[in-house]
Amino acid sequence: MLTPIADRRYLIPFRSQLLPAIFADTLVIGSGVAGLRAALAAAEFGEVIVIAKDELERTNTAWAQGGIAAVLAADDSPEQHVADTIAAGAGLCAPDTVRTLVDEGPREVEHLVSIGARFDRDSAGALALTREGGHSRRRIVHTDGDATGRELSRALLAACRAHPRIRLFDRCFALDFLAAGTAARGTDRVLGAITHHPKYGLQIIWARASVLASGGIGQLWRETTNSRIATGDGIAMAWRAGAAVADLEFVQFHPTALYVAGAGRSLISEAVRGEGAHLVDRAGRRFMEGRHPLAELAPRDVVSRGIVEHLAETQDPNVFLDARHLGGGGFSERFPGLYGLLKGYGIDPRTAPIPVMPAAHYTIGGVWTDLDGRTNVPGLFAAGEAACNGLHGANRLASNSLLEGLVFGRRAGVAAATSDGATRGDVRVISDIRLSDKGELDLVDVRSSLRSAMWRNVGIVRAGNRLADALDMIHFWCRYSLDKIFDDLGGWEIQNMLSCAALVTAAARAREESRGTHSRTDFPAPRAAEAHHRIYRVGAEPVLCAERGSPPAAPEPAVSR
Numbered sequence: 213m214l215t216p217i218a219d220r221r222y223l224i225p226f227r228s229q230l231l232p233a234i235f236a237d238t239l240v241i242g243s244g245v246a247g248l249r250a251a252l253a254a255a256e257f258g259e260v261i262v263i264a265k266d267e268l269e270r271t272n273t274a275w276a277q278g279g280i281a282a283v284l285a286a287d288d289s290p291e292q293h294v295a296d297t298i299a300a301g302a303g304l305c306a307p308d309t310v311r312t313l314v315d316e317g318p319r320e321v322e323h324l325v326s327i328g329a330r331f332d333r334d335s336a337g338a339l340a341l342t343r344e345g346g347h348s349r350r351r352i353v354h355t356d357g358d359a360t361g362r363e364l365s366r367a368l369l370a371a372c373r374a375h376p377r378i379r380l381f382d383r384c385f386a387l388d389f390l391a392a393g394t395a396a397r398g399t400d401r402v403l404g405a406i407t408h409h410p411k412y413g414l415q416i417i418w419a420r421a422s423v424l425a426s427g428g429i430g431q432l433w434r435e436t437t438n439s440r441i442a443t444g445d446g447i448a449m450a451w452r453a454g455a456a457v458a459d460l461e462f463v464q465f466h467p468t469a470l471y472v473a474g475a476g477r478s479l480i481s482e483a484v485r486g487e488g489a490h491l492v493d494r495a496g497r498r499f500m501e502g503r504h505p506l507a508e509l510a511p512r513d514v515v516s517r518g519i520v521e522h523l524a525e526t527q528d529p530n531v532f533l534d535a536r537h538l539g540g541g542g543f544s545e546r547f548p549g550l551y552g553l554l555k556g557y558g559i560d561p562r563t564a565p566i567p568v569m570p571a572a573h574y575t576i577g578g579v580w581t582d583l584d585g586r587t588n589v590p591g592l593f594a595a596g597e598a599a600c601n602g603l604h605g606a607n608r609l610a611s612n613s614l615l616e617g618l619v620f621g622r623r624a625g626v627a628a629a630t631s632d633g634a635t636r637g638d639v640r641v642i643s644d645i646r647l648s649d650k651g652e653l654d655l656v657d658v659r660s661s662l663r664s665a666m667w668r669n670v671g672i673v674r675a676g677n678r679l680a681d682a683l684d685m686i687h688f689w690c691r692y693s694l695d696k697i698f699d700d701l702g703g704w705e706i707q708n709m710l711s712c713a714a715l716v717t718a719a720a721r722a723r724e725e726s727r728g729t730h731s732r733t734d735f736p737a738p739r740a741a742e743a744h745h746r747i748y749r750v751g752a753e754p755v756l757c758a759e760r761g762s763p764p765a766a767p768e769p770a771v772s773r
């Protein structure tokens with residue numbers, strides 16, 4: 213079924229012995245919360261290199277607004293945070309993963325404070341906690357109201373920069389994980405990665421262990437709140453190296469992204485609705501009333517579907533978030549960052565409703581790991597949005613993902629840095645790729661057509677026939693794009709996006725039910741027979757798994773093509 217993305221082991225031809233080599237104990241791919249937390253933990257044991265394909269600060273982490281969930285209030289308890297997370301996850305959360313997140317969360321917030329992260333405080337000097345959708349208690353710590361991610365990123369980067377055993381490389385694009393042999397997949401240890409830097413060209417970073425923390429796949433959809441870095445490179449390269457991936461059909465769509473022609477889809481935080489803003493249509497009607505008892509405060513997937521259905525009825529391009537009744541200073545004081553952003557687009561939320569649309573927001577699935585970020589491939593660990601350890605089940609509870617990056621980033625960093633193996637450099641890795649005899653497709657066209665097709669057919673509301681159409685289209689583009697050799701980031705990103713799109717669409721087609729963020733018109737209810745994770749590996753049939761246990765065994769050495 214996934215033949216078009218099963219052929220290539222490496223994106224480019226190379227001979228490892230002919231390329232400049234850099235050595236580390238642990239290589240971390242990604243400078244978001246998961247990567248930086250992993251780096252700080254790994255640096256306790258040895259030398260660490262962190263790479264990011266763009267500026268170090270350009271991450272989804274830095275864009276996070278609402279905050280970090282953790283049990284810190286006297287009237288809160290780990291049991292309640294666990295129960296809220298599991299309720300959101302629609303029957304697919306891994307209970308031990310949830311428990312680990314909740315138990316280790318408060319310690320991670322303390323660690324952030326100890327490295328200088330600044331959070332909002334109440335008049336008594338205690339951490340100010342707010343509440344978000346799905347949380348039964350106030351447990352979200354935040355900075356400057358809506359700039360939590362920026363502060364988190366600043367504090368973690370400062371700690372990494374100050375650490376004598378951490379080196380940070382920006383604009384260093386990871387193409388593929390290296391393993392011995394010419395086409396080894398999942399059978400051999402990952403020995404590091406081949407990277408490209410605009411100034412230094414191709415290089416190999418050899419490491420005893422690698423931590424993948426490359427974030428999600430939001431850029432696969434035409435409408436997304438995600439940073440431009442979120443093209444799924446890491447998930448695609450882990451797949452090529454034989455890693456198992458799971459739950460990629462579950463993508464959280466945020467109901468309220470700013471909808472202004474020509475502008476990025478900036479997130480309008482859920483907290484704005486939490487403070488009392490209403491969702492209305494062009495005629496000023498609150499269309500979520502009657503669709504759910506909580507109206508616009510219903511879970512994200514319900515509100516996103518409500519908007520899509522209402523837009524289909526009205527044929528309008530967008531809906532509005534009306535915050536005018538919140539009062540003069542209310543909006544600008546509670547949401548100073550958003551207020552400034554909106555003003556930049558000529559929108560004053562005190563006097564005008566804000567145009568909004570749903571947008572792809574969070575990747576629930578990813579590289580399948582155990583509680584220490586271990587994958588089925590020796591030497592390869594994963595954490596954060598690139599990983600899937602069953603934490604979110606079929607739907608993510610708001611503000612659990614920064615905490616996930618902290619808790620499981622630290623665990624992956626420790627496990628990687630203390631794992632067996634050695635930093636090599638003496639291993640010959642050869643990638644030979646035949647030149648394609650097929651015609652060329654225009655890459656810019658493929659990218660925008662793919663994103664539109666994903667939005668239309670693999671978006672908020674799905675149906676079997678449309679998923680099948682989308683998969684046909686994706687496979688067609690794959691056949692003409694994955695057989696090519698590119699020499700720049702634009703081409704490699706498209707190849708990775710197409711691979712991830714094929715995986716997401718195949719998984720969405722296979723899941724014949726509606727559960728959490730995955731909604732199918734032809735299977736409108738959850739089905740007991742589908743209450744499992746579906747795990748994919750190159751060259752193998754998908755494996756069903758009811759619970760996240762130990763990572764699945766490596767695939768057989770002979771990879772079927």
Ligand SMILES: Cc1cc2nc3c(=O)[nH]c(=O)nc-3n(C[C@H](O)[C@H](O)[C@H](O)COP(=O)(O)OP(=O)(O)OC[C@H]3O[C@@H](n4cnc5c(N)ncnc54)[C@H](O)[C@@H]3O)c2cc1C
Binds near residue numbers: 241441
């Ligand atoms: C607008 C917005 C608001 C959000 N608000 C919240 C919130 O309030 N609370 C919450 O808990 N969550 C929130 N989230 C989700 C949360 O921010 C993310 O899930 C989390 O930050 C992901 O962290 P990460 O470290 O896994 O990845 P990221 O922060 O996305 O970092 C990915 C890193 O990988 C690097 N990378 C990618 N590909 C390559 C490659 N090929 N080579 C080298 N480097 C590569 C990137 O350069 C980047 O450094 C929000 C998300 C968005 C988009």
